[in-house]
Amino acid sequence: MRSFLIFLAASTALAGSVATAETPAASPVASVRGEAPQIGTFGFDVQGMDRAVRAGDNFYEYANGTWLKATPIPADKSNYGMFTVLDDLSRQRTQEILKAAEADPASKIGNAYASYLDEAAVEAKGLAPIKPWLAKIAALKDKKGYAALIAEADRNGIRGPVGAFIGQDDKQPEVYALTLVQRGLGMPDRDYYLSDDAKIVETRAAYLGHLEKMLTLAGGANAAARAKAVLDYETAIARVHWTRVDSRDATKTYNKMALAQLAKDAPGFDFATYFKGIGANIDSLIVAQPSAVKGIAARVASTPVAVLKDQLLLRSLDAYADYLPAAIAKENFAFNGTILSGTPEMEPRWKRAVTFVTNAMGEEVGKTYVEKYFPPETKAAADALVKNVIAAMGRRIDKLEWMSPETKVKAHAKLAAFTPKIGYPDKWRDYAGLAIDRGDLFGNALRSNQFEHDYAVAKLGKPIYRWEWGMTPMEINAYANFGMVELVFPAAILQPPFFDPHADPAINYGGIGAVIGHELSHHFDDQGAKFDGEGRLSDWWTPKDVANFQALTGQLGAQYDAYEPLPGMHVQGKLTMGENIADLAGLTLAHDAYIASLGGKEPPVIDGFTGDQRFYLGWAQVWRRNYREANLRQRLLTDPHSPSEQRSSVVRNLDPWYGAYDVKPDAKLYLSPEKRVRIW
Numbered sequence: 084m085r086s087f088l089i090f091l092a093a094s095t096a097l098a099g100s101v102a103t104a105e106t107p108a109a110s111p112v113a114s115v116r117g118e119a120p121q122i123g124t125f126g127f128d129v130q131g132m133d134r135a136v137r138a139g140d141n142f143y144e145y146a147n148g149t150w151l152k153a154t155p156i157p158a159d160k161s162n163y164g165m166f167t168v169l170d171d172l173s174r175q176r177t178q179e180i181l182k183a184a185e186a187d188p189a190s191k192i193g194n195a196y197a198s199y200l201d202e203a204a205v206e207a208k209g210l211a212p213i214k215p216w217l218a219k220i221a222a223l224k225d226k227k228g229y230a231a232l233i234a235e236a237d238r239n240g241i242r243g244p245v246g247a248f249i250g251q252d253d254k255q256p257e258v259y260a261l262t263l264v265q266r267g268l269g270m271p272d273r274d275y276y277l278s279d280d281a282k283i284v285e286t287r288a289a290y291l292g293h294l295e296k297m298l299t300l301a302g303g304a305n306a307a308a309r310a311k312a313v314l315d316y317e318t319a320i321a322r323v324h325w326t327r328v329d330s331r332d333a334t335k336t337y338n339k340m341a342l343a344q345l346a347k348d349a350p351g352f353d354f355a356t357y358f359k360g361i362g363a364n365i366d367s368l369i370v371a372q373p374s375a376v377k378g379i380a381a382r383v384a385s386t387p388v389a390v391l392k393d394q395l396l397l398r399s400l401d402a403y404a405d406y407l408p409a410a411i412a413k414e415n416f417a418f419n420g421t422i423l424s425g426t427p428e429m430e431p432r433w434k435r436a437v438t439f440v441t442n443a444m445g446e447e448v449g450k451t452y453v454e455k456y457f458p459p460e461t462k463a464a465a466d467a468l469v470k471n472v473i474a475a476m477g478r479r480i481d482k483l484e485w486m487s488p489e490t491k492v493k494a495h496a497k498l499a500a501f502t503p504k505i506g507y508p509d510k511w512r513d514y515a516g517l518a519i520d521r522g523d524l525f526g527n528a529l530r531s532n533q534f535e536h537d538y539a540v541a542k543l544g545k546p547i548y549r550w551e552w553g554m555t556p557m558e559i560n561a562y563a564n565f566g567m568v569e570l571v572f573p574a575a576i577l578q579p580p581f582f583d584p585h586a587d588p589a590i591n592y593g594g595i596g597a598v599i600g601h602e603l604s605h606h607f608d609d610q611g612a613k614f615d616g617e618g619r620l621s622d623w624w625t626p627k628d629v630a631n632f633q634a635l636t637g638q639l640g641a642q643y644d645a646y647e648p649l650p651g652m653h654v655q656g657k658l659t660m661g662e663n664i665a666d667l668a669g670l671t672l673a674h675d676a677y678i679a680s681l682g683g684k685e686p687p688v689i690d691g692f693t694g695d696q697r698f699y700l701g702w703a704q705v706w707r708r709n710y711r712e713a714n715l716r717q718r719l720l721t722d723p724h725s726p727s728e729q730r731s732s733v734v735r736n737l738d739p740w741y742g743a744y745d746v747k748p749d750a751k752l753y754l755s756p757e758k759r760v761r762i763w
Contacts, residue, residue, distance in 0.1 A: 118585045119585060120579070120583050120585045120586040120587070120590075121578075121579040121583055121585070121586075122579050122580055122583070122586070124689070124690055125586060125587040125589075125590060125689045125690065125692075125697065126579065126580070126583050126585075126586025126587050126590035126591070126594075126701070127580075127586075127587075127590055127697065127700050127701060127704055128150065128580075128704065129690065130149065130150075131146075131147055131148075131149050131150030131153075131704075131707070132145060132146055132147070132148065132149060132150075133145060133147070133148025133149045133152075135148075136148055137750060138744040138746065139744060139745075139746035139747065139750025139751065139752050139753060140750055140751040140752065141728075141732075141751065141752070142699070142703060142731055142732060142734055142735075142740075142744075142752060143703060143706070143727070143728040143731040143732060144728075145703075146699075146700050146703035146704060146731070147703060147704065147706075147707045147731075150707055151707065151709060154707075154709060155709075156709050156710075156711060158426075158427045158428040159426065159427075159428045159429060159430040159431070159434075160426060161420075161424035161425055161426045161710070161711050161713070161714035162708055162709060162710045162711060162714050162715075163708065163709050164706070164707045164708025164709065164727065165580050165581075165704065165705050165706070165707050165708070166559050166560075166708070167708075169559045169575060169576070169578065169581075170559050173557045173558075173559060173575045174434055174437045174438070174557075176452065176455070176456060176557075177437045177440075177441060177448055177452065177557055178433060178434075178437050180192075180448060180451045180452060180455070181193065181196040181436070181437060181440055181448070182196075184196065185197050188521075191444060191447065191514060191517070191519045192440050192444050192447050192448055194519045194520070194521040195439065195440045195443055195444065195519050195527055196436050196437075196439075196440050197521050198519070198520065198521050198522065198523060198524040198527050199406075199432070199435065199436035199439050199440070199524055200432060200433065200436050201521075201522070201524065202409075202432060204522060204524070205406070205407070205408060205524055205525075206408050206409065208408075208525070209408055210301070210407065210408070210411075212406075212407070212523075212525035212526065213399065213400075213403055213407060213525065216239070216399060217301065217396060217399065219232070219235075220232065220392050220395050220396050220399070221392065223388065223392055224388075225388055226383075226384075226388055226391070227353075229352075229353070229383070229388070229391060230352060230353035230354070230356040230357040230360065231353075231356050231357070231360045232395070233245075233357060233360075233395070234356070234357045234358075234359070234360025234361045235360060236395060236398070236399070237357075237360075237361050237536070238360075238361060238362075238532070238533055238536045238537075239399075239402075239529060239532055239533065239536075240402055240528075240529075240532030240533075240535075240536070241395070241398050241399050241402045241403075242266050242267075242398050242402070243266060243267070243395065243398070244266055244267035244320065244352070244379050244382075244383055245263055245264065245265065245266055245267070245352070245357075245376060245379060245380075246263070246264050246266045247261050247262065247263050247264070247358070247361060247363065247368075248261070248262055248264070248539070249261055249262075249363075249539045249540060249542050249543060250262060250566070251547060251566035251567070251618065252339075252369070253333065253337050253369075253565075253566065253614070253619070253620035254337065254339070254619060254620050254621070255619070256547070256566045256567075256617060256618035256619050257546070257547055258547075259542045259543050259544070259545065259547065260339075260368065260369055261358070261363050261365055261368045261369070261543065262368065262369040262370075262371055263345070263354075263368055263369070263370045263371065263376060264371045264372065265323075265324050265325060265330075265371070265372045265375040265376060265379060266379075267317060267320040267324075267379055268317055268320060268321060268324070269290065269294070269313075269317055269394075269397065269398070269401070270286070270287075270290055270317075270423075271423065271717060271720070271721050272327065272720050272721045273321040273322075273324040273326070274720050275287060275290070275321075275720070276317060276318045276321035276322075277318070277321055277322065280651070282716060286422060286423065287314075289418060289422045290314065290418060290422075291310055291311065291314050292310075293414065293417070293418035293422070294309075294310035294313055294314060294397060295307050295309075295310040296414050297397055297400050297401075297411070297414060297415070298310055298393065298396070298397065300400075300410055300411055300414060301396060301400060309389075309390075309393050312387075312389075312390045312393065313390060313393050313394045313397060316382065316386050316390050316391075316394060317394070319382045319386075320378075320379055320382055322378075323374065323375050323377075323378025323379060323382070324372070324375050325372040325374070325375050327658055327721060327723070328655070328657045328658050329372075330371065330372060331610065331658070331661065331723060332610070333565075333610045333613050333614070333620055334613060334620070336369075336371040336372065337369060337620060338369060338370045338371070338373050339367060339368070339369050339370075340367065340368065340369075340370060341366060341367050342354065342355060342358070342365060342366055342367060342368060345368065345370060345376075348373065348377055349373075349376050349377040349379075349380040349381075350380060350381075350384070351380035351381050351382075351383050351384030351385075352379070352380040352383050352384070361536070361540060362536075362537065362540045363540055363543060364543070365543070400415070401415060401419075403525065403528060403529075404416075405435060405439070405528075406524050406525045406527075406528045407525065412429070413429070416429050422713070423713060423717055424711065424713055424714045424717060425711030425712060425713030425714050426711065426714075439528070441555055441557060442531070443517075443527070443528075443531040444512075444514050444517070444531075445512075445555030445557070446508065446511050446512040446514075446552075446555060446556075447511075447512070447514055448555070448557065449507055449508075449511070449555050449556040449557060449574075450511060452556050452557050452574065452575075453506060453507045453556050453574050456574065456575075457506050457507065457556065457574035457577070460584065461506075461574075461577055461578075461582075461584060462505055462506050462577075464582075464584050465505050465506070465572065465577050465582065465595070466503070466505060468582075468591065468592070468595060468596055468599060468676075469503050469505070469570070469599050471596075471676040471679065471680055472596055472599045472600050472603060472672050472673060472676045473498060473501065473603060474676070474679070475600070475672045475673075475675035475676040475679065476498055476600075476603055476604070476607075476672050476763070477495060477498055478675065479671070479672065479675065479763050480494045480495060480498070480763075483763070485628070485631035485632065485635070486624075486628050486631070486632075487625050487627065487628055489625065490623070490624050490625055490628050493615065493616065493623050494607070496616045497568065497606065497615060497616035499616075500568045500616040500617070501568055501569065501570060501603070501606075502549075502567065502568060502569040502570075503569070503570055503572075504552065504569055504570070504571040504572070505571075505572050505577075506556060506572070506573070506574040506577065507552075507556040507573070507574055508550060508551070508552045509550055510550040514534075516534060517530060517531060517534045518530055547567075549567065552571060552573075553571065554571065554573050555573065556573050556574040556575060557573070557574070557575050558573045558575055558576075559573075559575050559576050560573060560576060561573065561576055561598060561601075561602050562602065563602040563603070563605035563606055563611065565605075565606060565610070565611050565614040565618060566614070566618040567618060568606065568614075568616065568617070568618045570599070570602045570603055570606075571602075572595075572598075572599070572602075576595070576598070577595065580594055580701075580704050580705050581594045581595040581598060581705055582594060582595035587689060587697055588677065588680060588686075589677060589686060589694045589695075589697035589698040589701060590697055590698075590700070590701035590704075591701065592673045592674070592676060592677035592680070592698055592701065593670075593673065593677075593697070593698040593699060593700065593701025593702040593704075594701040594702065594704065594705050596672075596673035596676055596677065597666075597669045597670045597672075597673040597701075597702050597705075598669065598705070599669070599672075599673070600665075600668060600669030600670065600671070600672035600673045600676075601665040601666060601668070601669030601670075602665070602669070603669070603672065604664065604665045604668030604669050604672065604763060605661065605665045607668070607763065608660070608661040608664040608665055608668075609632075609633075609636055609660050609661055609664060610661055611661070612624065612632070632762070635760060635761070635762045636660060636664060636762065638758075638760050639656070639660070639663055639664065639667065639736075639760045639762070640656030640657055640660055640663075641656060642656070642736075642760065643655075643656040643659055643663055643725060643729065644656040646725070646729050648715060648719060648726050648728070648729070649712065649715060649716060649719065652716065652719045653719075654719065654725050654726070654729055655719070658722075658723055659722075659723055659724060659725045661723060662723055662724045662725060662730075663725060663733070664762060666725075666730050666733045667733050667736055667737075667760065667762060667763075668762060668763040670702055670733060670734065670737060671737060671761075671763060672763070673698075673702075674695075674698060674737070674739055677694070677698055681694070693743060695739055695740075695742070695743035696743045696744065698743075699734055699740055699743060699744075702731065702734070703731045703734075706727040706728075706730050706731045707727070708726075708727040710726070710727075732752060734752075735752040735753070735754050735759070736754065736759045736760045736761065737759070738756070738759065741753075
């Protein structure tokens with residue numbers, strides 16, 4: 084996925100729409116009469132509140148406390164909240180579609196689903212399906228053939244020491260380019276290799292044991308020594324990796340160079356052979372992390388070929404564990420699921436089968452999904468919400484004191500350029516070239532990876548696929564794509580608690596309205612603001628504008644740095660900066676849009692709650708989530724999104740929230756007016 088295609092939530096995702104800044108008046112988005120909302124009497128679960136907590140002390144617990152205490156995390160999940168509730172529903176619906184397709188021998192999605200469910204066939208074949216590939220790895224005698232082997236692995240969906248993806252050239256958004264990125268780690272982040280934190284040290288020891296077990300399952304002697312050598316190699320790579328903070332910087336990661344220059348700067352890895360092997364006929368490319376790529380190439384050159392082969396073998400088993408016998412799948416889950424995320428049990432096989440087919444042929448499944456579960460009136464209502472939020476952004480730009488008049492003109496032009504994508508693609512993917520065999524799960528997975536790889540590489544030299552989506556309609560998420568200047572909302576996110584056409588408008592504006600604002604404002608966050616109205620990475624702000632903006636974002640970063648969700652572990656304000664800006668701006672825009680939609684009328688009081696109170700409850704409700712400790716720890720290290728409580732607590736920066744709940748200076752979340760961060 085494109086580096087600067089921004090999602091709302093890390094393990095789940097989100098995004099939005101278009102209209103011009105000159106939209107004259109807010110379109111009414113009222114509840115549809117005649118039907119009750121799915122949740123509560125007005126779209127909010129009042130029973131899940133904890134009114135013993137003052138809203139000003141902990142708004143997250145005030146709105147969600149009883150739900151949080153009463154809701155266990157299912158055994159097959161690392162966390163549980165509104166995203167996962169909807170994901171379960173989406174997968175149940177998808178299962179129904181696939182079960183019906185399974186009865187048709189000519190259905191590719193039905194055959195793919197059946198192949199995954201046939202666990203007996205997988206066990207009977209053992210490691211036979213992957214043995215030809217493992218034999219190819221074993222046959223490597225020296226490093227001359229390593230780059231070609233890594234290229235083949237890349238096409239097969241297996242990660243090597245570096246990786247490549249095809250996306251828009253950030254400075255030439257009408258052109259596709261290849262970007263080279265750092266890879267080479269088996270754990271989620273460099274900190275897992277380098278940190279002295281006691282929990283991380285325990286995880287590192289468990290990883291070493293996991294590598295040994297996987298090597299043992301694959302056969303061969305000296306598994307313990309070989310595992311240690313792989314860990315040492317990956318630790319050396321981790322030392323040269325860029326941090327996630329640096330890797331999210333659009334300016335730092337745009338380093339265009341000739342292929343010959345890369346070969347000169349990073350000797351030790353045969354890049355020309357690698358690019359030829361993945362099918363990319365290029366003479367220039369973008370290198371995201373040049374010093375890391377140089378360091379990785381040097382470590383490849385200094386590492387014995389036997390260690391390189393073992394690491395590739397391990398990455399291969401990791402990539403295909405779910406399509407191999409239970410012994411491999413369970414050991415892979417024991418580390419990646421239980422140790423890293425704290426999840427006690429694997430998902431039932433049918434759920435994993437749904438995920439497999441969705442990943443392989445998501446838009447083929449999506450056609451039926453939207454026919455069954457995404458009515459036109461939902462799309463129309465979402466369109467109206469999007470227009471109202473975009474109009475609110477236009478009014479916000481006009482009122483900014485820190486932005487110069489000349490930059491405001493350009494900001495309005497960018498706002499007018501947005502393309503909304505709501506529900507599903509206008510043009511569906513064609514999977515005619517993908518061969519699916521009901522009796523060959525491993526082969527189906529392999530061919531699917533190759534099919535997707537070839538589809539991506541074939542974009543080089545072609546016009547930009549502006550119809551393309553980065554998510555399926557079944558996904559509970561949304562995203563902002565800087566290069567396309569677009570907001571994208573899959574069908575599955577447009578349902579309660581995010582959006583319900585029968586709910587009170589305040590709830591919808593606090594839920595999906597704030598999500599729309601979130602994705603819209605990503606295009607103006609600390610990275611999105613670097614892209615102009617044509618999706619081009621450029622300096623279109625004045626230096627003074629940039630300085631003013633950075634002063635405000637610095638205040639926001641410091642606010643989040645102070646949060647400590649786990650003892651000794653704080654939110655990383657710089658890592659989560661873009662998402663925190665988007666939460667703050669998104670909720671601000673949604674509230675403006677909600678007030679405008681009232682047309683000057685006072686909203687009714689419902690069940691004792693004013694309109695503003697309901698609006699903020701709508702925001703807090705979508706972030707209900709319980710975490711396992713290991714999962715939360717991993718998120719604090721790697722996730723560009725803040726945890727749910729901190730996302731909910733962004734309300735402390737918004738003046739209307741104080742009035743809505745009569746929050747006084749003695750409240751724990753209280754910020755004096757001069758300390759409230761106001762960016763957009």
